[in-house]
Amino acid sequence: MSDSVSTRDWLLSDTPASRAQARWGRRYQLWLAFRRNWLAVAGLAIVLLMLVVALAAPLLATHDPGVQNLANRLQPPSAAHWLGTDELGRDTWSRLIYGGRVTLGMVVAVVVLVAPLGLVVGCVAGYAGGFWDRVLMRVTDVFLAFPRLILALAFVAAMKPGVESAVIAIALTAWPPYARLARAETLTIRNTDYIAAVRMTGAAPWRIIWKHVAPMCLPSLTVRVTLDMSSIILTAAGLGFLGLGAQPPIPEWGTMIATARRFILEQWWVPVIPGVAIFMASLAFNLLGDGLRDVLDPKQR
Secondary structure: OHHHHHHHHHHOOOOOOOHHHHHHHHHHHHHHHHHOOHHHHHHHHHHHHHHHHHHOHHHHOOOOOOOOOHHHOOOOOOOOOOOOEOOOOOEHHHHHHHHHHHHHHHHHHHHHHHHHHHHHHHHHHHHHOHHHHHHHHHHHHHHHOOOHHHHHHHHHHHOOOOHHHHHHHHHHHHOHHHHHHHHHHHHHHOOOHHHHHHHHOOOOHHHHHHHHHHHHHHHHHHHHHHHHHHHHHHHHHHHHHOOOOOOOOOOOHHHHHHHHHHHOOOOOHHHHHHHHHHHHHHHHHHHHHHHHHHHHOHHHO
16 A cells, blocks of 8 residues: 555655656646546446457457358357348347457547548648648648548549558548548647757757657547548448448448348348447447546536
8 A cells, every 4th residue: 555655655745856747747747637537437447348359350250251151141140140140140249349350440540540540641731831731731631622432432443442442542532531530739849948949059950850749739639530530431431331341241330230221121230230339439439538628628627
C-alpha cells in the first residue's frame, strides 16, 4: 500500500523533478479525468474486448469459418452452434470473430494511412502558408466536395474489388477532414511566442513542424480519428454489402449481411448478428471518442 501511495504522490506532484515525471504525471491526470466518464470507459472496454477476440479468433472459434455443411444450413443458435449457421451451413460465431479481424483490420489500416497523411498536409499548409497552403487546401476541397461513400465506390470500381482496394479507397476519401483540422490548429500554433522562440534559435521549418507543431496537433487529431472510426467501419461494411469490399468466402461483417439479407424474415439471426456487431463497434468508438474529447480538448474543460 505504501508503494502505491508513494507512486500516486510521485505522479501527482506539483513540482516534478524531471521531464519524465512531468509527462507521466500528465498522463495519469488524463486517465483520472477519463475514467470519471463511465460511458467512455465502457466504450474502451468494448473496443479492447473486440480487438482481443479478433486477435484470438483461431483459439476462440468453434468451427472452421470456411467449412460448409449444407445439411445444417440456417440452424438457430444452439449448443453446437452458439450463434446458429448461415445459408451454407457455416458456423456464424466462428465467421463473426474471424470477420472482426477483417473489418477491424481494415479500420486500423485506414487510420494508419490517413492520420499521418492528414497531419502532414495540414501542418505544412498551415505553417508554410502562401502558395503551398492554396495548393494543398484546394486539393483537399476537391476530395471534400464528394460524399465519402460515393467517392469510395468510384475508386473501388476503378480497381479490383477486395479488401486492399477497399482500404485504399476509404483512405483516399477519409484524409481531408484531418488535414483541415491540422491546418486550423497549425494556424493558431505558428503565431505563439513558443514557436517564435524556437524560430529565433535558427531551427529549420521542417524541424519546427516535426518537433513542435505536429505534436501539439495530435490531441485534436486523436479525438477526430477515434470519432471517425465508426464511420470508417460503416463505410467498410457498406462496401462489403455492395460486393466491392471483402469477397466471399472471406468472412466480413458487411459481406455476411449482404449474403444473408434475404433470410431476414424467416431466419432473422443470420443477418442480424453481424449487424449487431457493426452497431456495437460503432457505438463503442463513438463513446470512446466522446470521452477522449472531454479529456484532450481544452475547449471542453
